[in-house]
Amino acid sequence: MKKLLSIFIPVLLLAACSGNGDGGQTEDDGLTEVTFVLDWTPNTNHTGIYTAQAEGYYEEAGLDVEIILPGEAGAEQTVATGNGDFGISAQENVTQARLQDVSIVSLAAIIQDNTSVLASPEEYGLETPSDLEGHTYGGYGSPIEEETIASIMQADDADIENVDIINIGDTDFFTAVQRDVDFAWIYYGWTGVEAELRDFPLNTIDFTEYSDALNFYTPVLITNEEMIENDAETVEAFTEATAEGYQLAMDDPETAAQHLLDAEPDLDEELVMASQEWLTDVYQGDAPYWGHQERDVWENYMNWMYESGLIESELDVDQAFTNEYLPGGE
């Protein structure tokens, strides 16, 4: 019952609180209060934020940042209503959200390349998209999953019609693939690294190998339009301090990982350290600076979504992202 309520309540609360999106409030100590909404439970995608917090970058920038976990409503809705000032989303969500009038904007690409993959235990022998035929996919309940898998299967002369799709919700990957599911969608930098540590050999299928359009930004840092309009200063301060946090994560992964562990002591230390090491070179990739977003990446993926029928109209991508607030950005 609680779970069901949890979808009603945020919707009602959001309705009640809408229009109150004018950013943080100033406290007595002169710091601006800022709420930051994660996309998931804390993990190494978030290290830069925890690092900026622990190293005092936010405080130096005049911000008092509170990090919160997303409820069932998701970071996008929370940020769009102004109940959160900043948050983490992904390019596909920003695109879908904006077309539904959820006015969020991407401020930075946290990771340059799409490191999410389709993963399965090695013994199942699923090496290419065509191997997926006759198998069961465990999804997390997003409309883009089926189309994405369909398109890479098509590129490999196979048909998604021959794949069973089950929504596995929040079920842990390792549990799922040992039950009724053969493969699932994971972030390699977290679950893939965990598999390495557990000595659980995986086969992975990389989307970007089959379609350039699928090399989208996931995750990204977001805020809402009103925030940019009314309080660009805070947006800039926050984005810069966050970038500084990620810079440290790249220069000194061990210290950064330790900050994440200090903030979230329940995380597995070995996994955090290994995952941080794995992400070191991946955060910035080939980009000129951390967080940089290419217009082409936004445009190509949006076109792909449009052609796949995932979105009903085209999106003006120039409003969906900006590099303006990044140090080094234009």
Add this chain to the structure above:
Amino acid sequence: MRRISSWSVIPPLLAILAILVVWQLAVSLFDIRTWILPSPLQIIQEGMEIYPRLLSHGLATIQIALGGFALGVGVGLLLAILLHLMPRAKESIYPLMVLSQNVPIIALAPLLVLWFGFGTLPKILIITLVCFFPVAVSLIDGFRQTNPTLLNYMQMIGASRRQIFFKLEWPSALPYFFSGLKISATYSVMGAVIAEWLGAQEGLGVFMTVASSAFRTDQVFVAIFVIMAISLLLFGFIMLMEKWLVPWDTDRKGADDDDE
């Protein structure tokens, strides 16, 4: 049926209509965006558009809801009768029953998946778990409310335990049984949706997850309306059954029939 005059349906319908009108007006007056709160008209329009998809998801949900409901009622019924006939057992088992309702489904569901996978079984178990309780508790209460004078009388004339149960205790507990059934019926649909939420191939729970992750609040509301309609149908069906099976009690109840 004889007793529900067509007039008694009108006040609740008017109330619903009033809520919808206020809702519609509020949304257009305050210019609330669709993803925050869609208007009833938008929801109806969306519902008509996605009707075929909704139908197959709805049928999947109804199937497991009914399966779980049937099993839950069966378990509740058996348990209540057993505990009533064995007062000693009742002392030790009744608290366990209450405890079973304190297990958070959110915590239990992933474990059920771990044990039984993503098939029908774990979902049916979840629904059974939420459905058996109202039936068992209200039935046990019902047995306790048996008229002591009549009971005394039957014992005096030498009626057997079996006769006392079937001629007196069971009929007098029937109205309570139906109260429990009505609560369970509404729970069963919600239980099914929650169960699907946590892992399923099809069903309104899956539909809602996908809709909300695509920011389609209008579709989420369509699903909510469908869930309400299914619950209402089940509820209505049980009320009809009650009127048919417990005609002697409908006079007394009448007013307090709508307990939820």
